[in-house]
Amino acid sequence: MWPILSPSSAVRNAARAGVLAALLLPPPSHAATRPHYGGVLHVEMRESIETLDPPQSGHRMSALTGPYAISHWEGGHRAIYEADENAPGGRPFLDSVDILMGRPLRDQSNDLELGKTDLVELGPNELRRQPAARKLWSSAPVRILALVFGPRVEDARIREALALAVDRAAIHNVLLQRQGEISGALLPQWLSGYAFLFAPTTDVARARALVAASPASARAFTLGVDDSTARPAADIAERIALNARDAGLIVTVAPLGARADVRLVEVRVASSDPGRALATLALVLGLAEPPTVDTPEALYAAERALLEGFRVIPLFHLPDVYGASTRVKGAPGITPLGEWRFENLWVEGGKP
Amino acid sequence: MIAAVKQWPAVFSALLFFIPPLVSAAEDCNAAVRELARKTAAFTGRGASVSVAWRNVSSLSPSEFGQAGAAFAAALADSGLRVDDVAPVGELRVTLSETPAQYLLVEEARKGDERQVFMAAWKRTGPASVPAPGVTLDKKLLWEQDEAILDIAFPAAAMLVLSPSRVALYARQDGQWAERQAVALKPPRPWPRDLRGHLRVTGAAFRAFLPGLECNGAVDPSLTLECRAGDGPWVLESGSRALLLANFTPARNYFDGRVTTQTGLRKTVPPFYSAASVEEQGRPLWVLAMVDGRTRIFDASFDAAGALPDWGSDIAGTDARCGAGYQVLATRPGDGTEPDALQAFAVANRTATPLARPVDFPGPVTALWPSAGASVLAVARDLATGKYVAYLVTVVCGS
Numbered sequence: 168m169w170p171i172l173s174p175s176s177a178v179r180n181a182a183r184a185g186v187l188a189a190l191l192l193p194p195p196s197h198a199a200t201r202p203h204y205g206g207v208l209h210v211e212m213r214e215s216i217e218t219l220d221p222p223q224s225g226h227r228m229s230a231l232t233g234p235y236a237i238s239h240w241e242g243g244h245r246a247i248y249e250a251d252e253n254a255p256g257g258r259p260f261l262d263s264v265d266i267l268m269g270r271p272l273r274d275q276s277n278d279l280e281l282g283k284t285d286l287v288e289l290g291p292n293e294l295r296r297q298p299a300a301r302k303l304w305s306s307a308p309v310r311i312l313a314l315v316f317g318p319r320v321e322d323a324r325i326r327e328a329l330a331l332a333v334d335r336a337a338i339h340n341v342l343l344q345r346q347g348e349i350s351g352a353l354l355p356q357w358l359s360g361y362a363f364l365f366a367p368t369t370d371v372a373r374a375r376a377l378v379a380a381s382p383a384s385a386r387a388f389t390l391g392v393d394d395s396t397a398r399p400a401a402d403i404a405e406r407i408a409l410n411a412r413d414a415g416l417i418v419t420v421a422p423l424g425a426r427a428d429v430r431l432v433e434v435r436v437a438s439s440d441p442g443r444a445l446a447t448l449a450l451v452l453g454l455a456e457p458p459t460v461d462t463p464e465a466l467y468a469a470e471r472a473l474l475e476g477f478r479v480i481p482l483f484h485l486p487d488v489y490g491a492s493t494r495v496k497g498a499p500g501i502t503p504l505g506e507w508r509f510e511n512l513w514v515e516g517g518k519p
Numbered sequence: 520m521i522a523a524v525k526q527w528p529a530v531f532s533a534l535l536f537f538i539p540p541l542v543s544a545a546e547d548c549n550a551a552v553r554e555l556a557r558k559t560a561a562f563t564g565r566g567a568s569v570s571v572a573w574r575n576v577s578s579l580s581p582s583e584f585g586q587a588g589a590a591f592a593a594a595l596a597d598s599g600l601r602v603d604d605v606a607p608v609g610e611l612r613v614t615l616s617e618t619p620a621q622y623l624l625v626e627e628a629r630k631g632d633e634r635q636v637f638m639a640a641w642k643r644t645g646p647a648s649v650p651a652p653g654v655t656l657d658k659k660l661l662w663e664q665d666e667a668i669l670d671i672a673f674p675a676a677a678m679l680v681l682s683p684s685r686v687a688l689y690a691r692q693d694g695q696w697a698e699r700q701a702v703a704l705k706p707p708r709p710w711p712r713d714l715r716g717h718l719r720v721t722g723a724a725f726r727a728f729l730p731g732l733e734c735n736g737a738v739d740p741s742l743t744l745e746c747r748a749g750d751g752p753w754v755l756e757s758g759s760r761a762l763l764l765a766n767f768t769p770a771r772n773y774f775d776g777r778v779t780t781q782t783g784l785r786k787t788v789p790p791f792y793s794a795a796s797v798e799e800q801g802r803p804l805w806v807l808a809m810v811d812g813r814t815r816i817f818d819a820s821f822d823a824a825g826a827l828p829d830w831g832s833d834i835a836g837t838d839a840r841c842g843a844g845y846q847v848l849a850t851r852p853g854d855g856t857e858p859d860a861l862q863a864f865a866v867a868n869r870t871a872t873p874l875a876r877p878v879d880f881p882g883p884v885t886a887l888w889p890s891a892g893a894s895v896l897a898v899a900r901d902l903a904t905g906k907y908v909a910y911l912v913t914v915v916c917g918s
Contacts, residue, residue: 200850200859200883201792201832202713203810204771257712258770356576360616360623363576364636439619463623463638496854503619510712 202260202497206514209284215243215269226435227507228266234259234510244268260497260513276490285492285514286500291344291399294488302491304498306505308347308355308484309436312403314390315452316429316478322385324377325416326477329429331374332414333407335367335482342402347485353448353470355484357503358441361467365474365481374414387417391427403482404431433485439504441466445473452479544621544640548587549594555613555624555639556594562628562635563609565599570607577617584615587624617643656848656863656878661896661909662696668898668907669716670888674723674738680909681716681727686734688742700742707731707748713772717888719754728753731769752779756889757796757836758845761803765794773810778821786821793887795836795847797866806847806866808834814849816869825869831859833884839893839914841865841874846914848895850884851877859884861897863914878912 214225219240221229228246233255235248248264267284275287276296289297297303314333316326335349348356351367378386392404404420411418421427434451438444442460449457457469473479487505491498494515500508545551563569571592575584591613592602600609612627621640628635661671662680669681678689678696687701708731717728723739733751736744752764753774764779768790776788791807798804805817808830816825831850839846846863853859861884862877880899885907890896894913901908 200853200855201772202855204773252770253709254712255709257710257714260712356616358618360618360621360640361625361636361638363614363616364625364627441618463625463640464636467636467638496856498854498856 202511202513203515204258204260204513205262206260206516208261208264208286208495208509208512208514210264210266210286211270211275211278211284211288212266212268213270213272213275213288216246217242219246226437226505230506231264231509235264238263254510256510259510261509264509279490279492282492285495287490289488289490291342291346293490294346295344297490300493302493302495302498304489304491304501306487306501307357307436307503308486309503309505310347310485310487311353311355311434311436311448311481312400312483312485313353313432313434313452314407314429314480314482315432316480317427319428320385320388322381323476324381325385325388326480328374328377328381328414329407329411329416329418330477330480331368331370331377332410332416333367333480333482334369334410336369338403338406339483342399342406343483343485346488347483349482350484351474351481352484353452353473353479353481354441354445354466355436358436358439358444359463359466359470361463362484364467365470367481371410371413378415386415387419388428389419389421389426391421391423391430393423393432400431400433407431436504445470449473454479544642546642548622548641549590551622551624551639551641552587552591552594553597555626555637556591556598556600558637558639559595559609559611559626559628560598560600562633562637563600563630566601567608568601568603568606569595569609569611570604571595571602571611571613573613573615575615577615577622579615579617579622587615588613591624619643656861657913657915658878658897659911659913661911663901663906663908665906667714667885667900668909669714669729669886670718671896671898671909672718672720672725673891674720674725677738679718679720679725679738681718681729683710683714683716686727686736686742686744688738702736702742702744704729704732704734704744704746708770711770711772715767715772715886717753717755719756726754728767730767730771752777755794757794757805758838758889759892760798760838760845761796761805761836763794763796763805765791780819780821782819784821788817788821788823792832793834795834795889797836797845797847799867799869804866804869806834806836808832808849812852816866827866827871830864831884833887835887835889835895837889837893837895837914839863839916841914841916846874846893847871848887848897848912848914850887853883855883856902858882858902859899861887861895861912880910881908 216224231248236251238249239247246266250259250262252258272290272293276293278284279287339349350362352362352365356362390404392400408418408420434448436444437447445457454473460466460469497512500512502508573588595602610629614625616623616625621642623638623640626637666682672679680687685701685703688699689696690699711730719726724737727734732746733749734744734746750769752766755763755765762781765774766777768775773790773792776790779785790810793808795806796803797806802819807815809815814827814830815823818824829852831852834847834849837846847866848861848863851860859880860877863874864871882900882902884897884899886898888896890911894911897912898907898909
């Protein structure tokens with residue numbers, strides 16, 4: 168907001184007239200409606216990307232290509248993108264984007280606090296510690312946390328028992344700090360409009376009954392989890408193992424590299440077209456390819472068919488959450504799908 | 520009729536959610552409820568009684584939700600069904616939901632042990648923007664379009680709209696502006712991301728100033744436009760009182776600082792976004808919104824003569840003299856992601872005095888140019904619809 172000038176401030180301003188007075192003014196705020204050209208956006212991310220070529224470069228960095236061109240690459244550690252003068256839609260406002268990879272979430276949050284970087288990822292724990300004034304960007308819930316069974320767990324009753332045993336509400340409240348949504352659907356509600364039809368239920372008594380009806384040899388299995396990239400995932404896996412024990416199952420948590428009977432995985436919604444998104448999810452999760460559909464009812468039927476048999480148990484839909492420094496303007500710089508869109512960002516202090 | 524998307528700034532909806540809806544989506548809510556009622560009747564059988572439980576998980580308002588419910592009840596009756604909560608043959612649980620592309624009615628129908636899910640969808644549309652009147656600033660809606668509006672000018676009884684892709688000529692027809700002609704613009708290189716452009720009309724002739732492009736045209740007898748690559752100075756007016764020639768940086772969104780005054784004086788000042796002229800004891804002063812974020816005053820020799828508190832990057836001078844000195848309109852500081860506002864300032868004794876209340880806009884002001892007399896043209900990008908909306912803002916003394 169502008170200052171509403173009081174008579175005294177008017178006097179002060181009159182006294183400021185002249186070149187010297189102009190030089191004595193406080194540093195400019197750079198707060199203007201029109202974007203500034205110049206400057207570097209410093210970004211930190213948890214993921215370490217070794218290869219620049221898509222799809223290995225991921226959904227975020229690959230979105231920078233076009234407005235920016237890579238000018239420096241240290242696989243797994245650092246990437247610098249420079250503005251392309253002839254970019255479609257015009258040259259980006261930023262001169263460059265400097266990305267530091269492999270930074271743990273806690274370190275990212277500290278760096279943001281200390282003014283060492285402009286944009287960081289925030290996990291549930293870090294989100295809780297952010298000051299109230301922190302500028303936050305959140306995508307739609309595009310990350311799907313799900314349990315995926317391998318072929319060794321043949322008994323559908325065991326799979327259903329695990330689905331019924333997981334206490335999603337407790338995990339959501341405590342480990343995820345209520346981030347995202349509890350869901351039993353593959354496609355999130357915002358994308359399909361009907362995800363509530365797959366509302367998950369926790370029914371330990373029924374889970375126990377299903378386990379009791381199954382052969383004892385089928386009741387023990389390993390749960391694989393990749394705890395290097397998704398810190399809360401390991402805790403969630405441990406909690407699922409505890410829930411499973413209540414139902415009479417013996418679940419051992421193991422690193423993802425080990426041979427696991429069921430895996431806790433995180434997959435992304437890759438398209439804002441629900442039909443295409445479902446097909447991609449099915450592919451990534453190793454499910455049968457759903458038919459091409461043209462009505463919401465047919466889409467629902469296709470998704471329901473994919474979930475029948477409990478080969479995949481969706482648990483949560485989570486957003487990407489970023490914290491940005493106050494000098495970043497023109498935000499948000501992510502799409503609802505979590506892709507980076509830095510071409511319309513600018514930073515205070517950028518030199519034209 | 521349909522509310523804005525609440526979960527996402529509508530700019531996202533406009534730019535990123537251009538997804539084709541599932542092809543079966545109906546045109547409107549009425550068509551969707553009719554479709555759903557037909558499916559229901561086929562499931563329960565005509566003449567059956569049904570109970571209906573409703574819930575809304577969409578961003579539609581309670582009144583719109585109520586309208587949908589009433590329309591569905593009517594459609595059920597048209598399909599030969601009776602709504603009756605006592606011993607119904609069918610039990611319907613209808614949820615009004617949404618996706619980025621459409622609104623969705625999800626019906627969970629139950630008849631005895633038989634269960635079925637039916638859905639019907641209709642396409643989303645954006646809300647219309649409603650301008651609000653000002654107090655000392657009179658804001659009048661001029662034009663709205665999907666493409667950016669760089670400037671609008673008014674040659675005799677016509678309206679010229681300068682957009683990134685074209686110059687369009689409109690004429691009054693039945694009280695509305697109707698397009699008569701348009702000429703495409705062919706930039707010699709990709710336009711800058713924050714494209715700016717300016718129109719200057721002299722009788723039936725006009726000039727269009729664009730980064731790296733110089734265009735001359737006429738509106739009579741028909742719209743003509745000739746453009747060539749060039750970096751000649753733009754003519755910046757301040758009301759009808761003062762002119763300044765300023766060179767625009769071709770690939771950027773600001774003037775490079777080389778200026779020529781009406782007296783022929785050439786000077787170079789730091790880069791700036793916009794300029795407005797005021798007067799002090801009969802001598803002209805220029806106020807410039809600088810790229811470094813400051814607002815500076817320059818005297819007639821274009822020597823620095825003071826500074827003003829931070830304004831936004833767009834300012835425009837007018838001929839209005841409501842108090843001491845001429846009135847300058849300025850946007851407010853922001854980062855282009857929030858609704859903007861214009862405020863009138865009187866600049867006297869190298870001090871800016873705000874006049875009354877600012878007028879609000881539905882998004883950031885993307886263009887601000889002097890128009891005739893006490894008016895300026897202000898273009899805002901509506902954050903709810905993603906559309907560009909042009910207003911004529913007039914300083915009204917005594918309001």
